Amino acid sequence: MNSLQAQDTILLVEDNPKDILLIQRAFRKAGIINPLQVVNDGDAAVLYLSGEEPYSERSHYPLPVLVLLDLKLPRRSGAEVLMWLRQQPILKRMPVVVLTSSREYADVNHLYDLGVNAYMVKPVAFNNLVEIVEILNRHWIVFNERPQIGTA
Numbered sequence: 042m043n044s045l046q047a048q049d050t051i052l053l054v055e056d057n058p059k060d061i062l063l064i065q066r067a068f069r070k071a072g073i074i075n076p077l078q079v080v081n082d083g084d085a086a087v088l089y090l091s092g093e094e095p096y097s098e099r100s101h102y103p104l105p106v107l108v109l110l111d112l113k114l115p116r117r118s119g120a121e122v123l124m125w126l127r128q129q130p131i132l133k134r135m136p137v138v139v140l141t142s143s144r145e146y147a148d149v150n151h152l153y154d155l156g157v158n159a160y161m162v163k164p165v166a167f168n169n170l171v172e173i174v175e176i177l178n179r180h181w182i183v184f185n186e187r188p189q190i191g192t193a
Contacts, residue, residue, distance in 0.1 A: 050076045052105035054086040056114050067174040083117025087125055090132055112141035112148060120155060127156045138177060
């Protein structure tokens with residue numbers, strides 16, 4: 042399976058090193074060649090998305106075409122990152138998929154109320170994670186473009 046454009050970056054916001062490694066492996070196994078940028082907490086996600094230091098160099102830290110967001114993060118929760126993102130005029134339509142271990146209906150409903158595009162529970166089996174990544178590729182990565190920021 043191939044993605045639309047290899048340069049279209051995906052931002053993974055995840056604090057668990059094991060989950061980061063598994064997601065990176067799942068991307069490789071699914072044949073997705075998009076660059077995967079990783080930040081480990083909610084504050085870093087906001088800094089990355091807003092282009093603030095240490096992520097101000099957009100050639101190294103481009104705006105993503107998709108954000109994969111864990112729910113339970115240090116410093117700022119996934120819900121707080123999503124709330125911030127949906128209030129940013131240029132970024133508010135950026136696709137966000139929550140990929141978390143929480144199966145709580147309250148979490149699911151709250152995130153959809155905040156404007157998440159999809160809510161997926163991290164599977165236990167690696168092959169199921171690969172299937173999720175393939176679904177993400179078909180539904181979110183291939184059909185989205187990076188927001189254009191420029192002077193009008």
